[in-house]
């Protein structure tokens with residue numbers, strides 16, 4: 736069993752690694768000895784977080800706006816220059832939008848598609864040469880997409896375009912997984928339930944609402960950083976090397992409702 740969950744020395748890119756779920760994952764990889772790149776739009780925040788994470792391991796920042804084709808391709812080029820062989824790509828960056836049905840703006844669908852779906856495809860394709868360079872039959876390169884429990888069951892909040900975009904991420908995961916088996920690249924998704932982040936602060940920073948959300952979760956609590964880091968490390972390690980095309984719920988059982 737020694738080394739079954741090891742990710743030491745692997746090169747890892749985490750998009751949206753500056754805060755929230757991306758930071759939980761990036762910190763897990765850094766502390767487990769991986770060489771991590773984090774990316775997000777705000778260059779100063781990204782650099783400051785990378786400097787903080789570097790106190791316990793190896794982390795650098797490469798800022799990019801992934802909602803544009805140039806942003807995704809530019810990030811892929813910059814990462815591939817530093818890591819010609821990329822072992823793990825975590826497509827985590829994302830945004831949400833909530834509004835009542837009849838006020839839900841058409842533009843939200845464009846924003847969710849541009850931020851949550853297209854970058855997953857663009858970045859994976861642009862990084863294929865680096866992923867292929869790291870991939871072997873025994874130790875495939877890994878793509879980990881962050882979907883959502885909201886893409887698997889009807890959410891309790893009105894976020895129509897978001898939920899649809901996350902269902903798209905799950906289907907894209909299966910599609911890419913099938914296509915990339917021959918390259919020894921696995922593609923899986925994590926579908927989180929509620930985790931503390933800026934995206935969820937509107938609900939989880941309100942004690943009454945937080946308690947209500949925790950009660951809705953069959954395991955009775957909000958997700959913790961280790962829950963997320965653990966799932967990502969499993970998928971990136973030897974333990975996860977025979978899994979591809981899966982959408983793993985890390986949601987305290989919400990998807991069983």
Ligand SMILES: NC(=O)c1ccc[n+]([C@@H]2O[C@H](COP(=O)([O-])OP(=O)(O)OC[C@H]3O[C@@H](n4cnc5c(N)ncnc54)[C@H](OP(=O)(O)O)[C@@H]3O)[C@@H](O)[C@H]2O)c1
Pocket residue numbers: 750751752753754755756757774775776777780799800801802827828829830850881882883884885926927928929930931932933934935
């Ligand atoms: N938190 C939850 O409960 C929950 C549940 C299910 C799924 N998720 C998913 O988990 C992922 C992370 O969400 P989170 O809750 O951690 O949200 P968050 O705190 O808002 O973090 C989002 C991250 O993505 C980056 N980002 C946003 N737009 C970007 C763009 N156009 N280009 C590059 N980076 C961008 C942000 O940094 P900048 O603003 O600096 O760009 C930030 O680092 C998302 O895909 C979300 O849908 C979250």
